[in-house]
Amino acid sequence: MLPKCGDCGTAFFYPRILCPHCHSRNVGWIQASGKGKLYSFEIAYRTFNPAFKVEAPFILAMVELEEGPRMMSNLINIEPDPSVVKCDMAVEVVFEKQTDEVTLALFQPAR
Amino acid sequence: MKELSNSVAIVGVDESDEIGTLPNVSQLSLHLQAIHNAVMDAGLKISDVDGIFTAGQHSPALLGEALGITPRYVDGTTVGGCSFIIMVGHALVALHHGLCDVAVVSHGESGKSGTGVTRSRDTSLSGQFETPYGFGGAATNFGMITTRHMHDYGTTLEDWAQVAVSTRAWACLNPKAKFREPITVQDVLDSRALIYPFNLLNICLVTDAGGAVVLTRADRAKDCAKKPIYVRGAGEATEHTLVTNMRDLPLSRSTKNSGHKAFEMAGVTHSDFDHIMLYDAFTSGPPIMLESLGFCAPGEGVSFFQDGNSTPGGSLPINTNGGGLSYTHSGMYGIFPIIEAVRQQRGECGDRQVPGAKLSLVNGMGGMLSAAGTIILSHET
Ligand SMILES: [Zn+2]
Numbered sequence: 001m002l003p004k005c006g007d008c009g010t011a012f013f014y015p016r017i018l019c020p021h022c023h024s025r026n027v028g029w030i031q032a033s034g035k036g037k038l039y040s041f042e043i044a045y046r047t048f049n050p051a052f053k054v055e056a057p058f059i060l061a062m063v064e065l066e067e068g069p070r071m072m073s074n075l076i077n078i079e080p081d082p083s084v085v086k087c088d089m090a091v092e093v094v095f096e097k098q099t100d101e102v103t104l105a106l107f108q109p110a111r
Numbered sequence: 112m113k114e115l116s117n118s119v120a121i122v123g124v125d126e127s128d129e130i131g132t133l134p135n136v137s138q139l140s141l142h143l144q145a146i147h148n149a150v151m152d153a154g155l156k157i158s159d160v161d162g163i164f165t166a167g168q169h170s171p172a173l174l175g176e177a178l179g180i181t182p183r184y185v186d187g188t189t190v191g192g193c194s195f196i197i198m199v200g201h202a203l204v205a206l207h208h209g210l211c212d213v214a215v216v217s218h219g220e221s222g223k224s225g226t227g228v229t230r231s232r233d234t235s236l237s238g239q240f241e242t243p244y245g246f247g248g249a250a251t252n253f254g255m256i257t258t259r260h261m262h263d264y265g266t267t268l269e270d271w272a273q274v275a276v277s278t279r280a281w282a283c284l285n286p287k288a289k290f291r292e293p294i295t296v297q298d299v300l301d302s303r304a305l306i307y308p309f310n311l312l313n314i315c316l317v318t319d320a321g322g323a324v325v326l327t328r329a330d331r332a333k334d335c336a337k338k339p340i341y342v343r344g345a346g347e348a349t350e351h352t353l354v355t356n357m358r359d360l361p362l363s364r365s366t367k368n369s370g371h372k373a374f375e376m377a378g379v380t381h382s383d384f385d386h387i388m389l390y391d392a393f394t395s396g397p398p399i400m401l402e403s404l405g406f407c408a409p410g411e412g413v414s415f416f417q418d419g420n421s422t423p424g425g426s427l428p429i430n431t432n433g434g435g436l437s438y439t440h441s442g443m444y445g446i447f448p449i450i451e452a453v454r455q456q457r458g459e460c461g462d463r464q465v466p467g468a469k470l471s472l473v474n475g476m477g478g479m480l481s482a483a484g485t486i487i488l489s490h491e492t
Contacts, residue, residue, distance in 0.1 A: 013240075013355065014236060014239070014240050014353070014355075014356075020356075039255075039259060039360075040254075040255040040256070040258045040259035040262070040360075041255070041258055042250075042251060042254035042255060042258060042306050042307055042308070043306065043307035044245060044251070044305075044306045045304045045305060045306060045307075046305065046306075047245065047247075048245065048246065048247035048248050048250065048251050048306070049242055049245055049246065049247030049248075049251075051242070052242075052243075052244075052245040052247070054245060058245060060244060060245060060246060060251055060254070060255075060306075061244075062255045062259075062354070062355060069355070070355040070356075071240065071355055072240060072241045072244055072246060072354075072355055073244050074244045074245065082307050082308070086262075087258065087259060087262035088262070102243075104243055104244070106244075
């Protein structure tokens with residue numbers, strides 16, 4: 001789901017109570033397609049956050065969603081190698097359940 | 112703001128007694144040492160200070176209490192490491208209007224040792240939307256800007272390495288710099304891989320350090336101990352806090368806007384500068400700032416750091432103190448490029464002195480190019 005302005009039609013992220021483009025408070029939610037492109041990335045060779053338990057190396061991803069906004073995530077199911085991972089490659093969401101309350105939106109190369 | 116150009120001068124600058132790894136010096140002591148030293152440098156007394164400007168954990172009220180003074184003007188604007196550069200502009204306005212007569216901009220940070228530090232940050236947004244994916248700290252955000260720059264403009268890891276090499280060459284000439292051994296592009300490329308696109312030598316130091324800057328109106332500045340260095344222009348801007356909300360990534364709107372304001376106030380253009388100080392938390396930062404400030408086309412900023420340009424003896428020296436990369440970086444680095452620019456304008460820099468420096472640019476970022484502060488300094492009015 002993504003917040004979208006009911007007046008100017010802009011989708012944005014993170015959610016907030018007014019549209020950052022036209023400042024309308026007429027904000028609703030839309031179902032996002034889950035598709036986008038890899039706007040930028042990093043490959044972490046160690047953890048930068050002690051609570052994060054994924055073993056390095058892993059890919060930190062900035063995804064530009066088809067609807068416009070950008071979000072941070074991880075890119076999975078691909079070799080963590082800068083000669084393989086490329087900006088602007090097509091990606092799609094994969095939901096990964098962490099607990100009964102928390103599910104993360106990760107991304108993988110589009111099939 | 113144009114009529115305020117040259118109305119205020121920097122009359123005192125200094126670091127804390129020592130900078131580096133100082134587990135026995137509290138963060139508050141770093142502030143107080145720097146303020147004391149900078150006020151002495153100006154030939155003034157602590158009791159002359161009636162305006163306190165500081166960013167970070169300690170409020171201006173705490174600094175006033177610790178100094179035993181009751182300031183009549185305070186400012187605690189905290190928008191990242193460039194806050195101190197922005198505060199030079201704030202102090203200028205306050206001094207100009209007589210809201211205070213002697214302003215101190217102070218920084219103290221026990222960034223390495225954590226002595227006298229309460230660890231707490233605003234993580235409400237990053238904690239929800241970034242930390243769950245393994246983000247944490249500046250490198251995990253500034254890398255995004257850097258990787259995209261490489262994609263858009265064809266910049267390379269060798270290009271960024273050149274910035275570290277050039278900055279280290281300056282550090283070799285600064286007795287206060289932490290690292291004073293020359294390095295090569297290959298050394299940077301071979302240093303420990305932390306997070307692509309950064310190896311260890313692409314990332315700033317982590318130190319304990321304080322620094323302070325004393326300002327007063329130009330008429331009073333003439334009575335101070337050292338040559339006054341006039342604030343010819345000042346600008347500031349903010350855009351985002353989260354990199355996902357940075358519209359023109361990898362270029363910075365805040366930097367562009369801040370620079371534009373400062374240039375306009377000073378009535379100068381890019382080719383007028385003979386000395387530049389840029390906030391270098393990462394090697395890719397200075398080139399991206401030069402591009403965002405309009406010194407060159409996007410993608411061409413790295414060319415400044417090649418031999419003969421911004422290196423010692425070059426035509427446009429950049430980061431002559433050795434920068435956050437090799438001199439010191441306590442966390443909020445922004446006070447230190449101001450101190451260096453003032454020393455260059457005074458002609459105090461010994462082996463690293465830029466001959467005949469007349470116009471210095473100081474530009475810093477807060478967060479991930481989120482906020483920006485720009486000041487233009489000269490010993491001439
Ligand atoms: Zn709108």
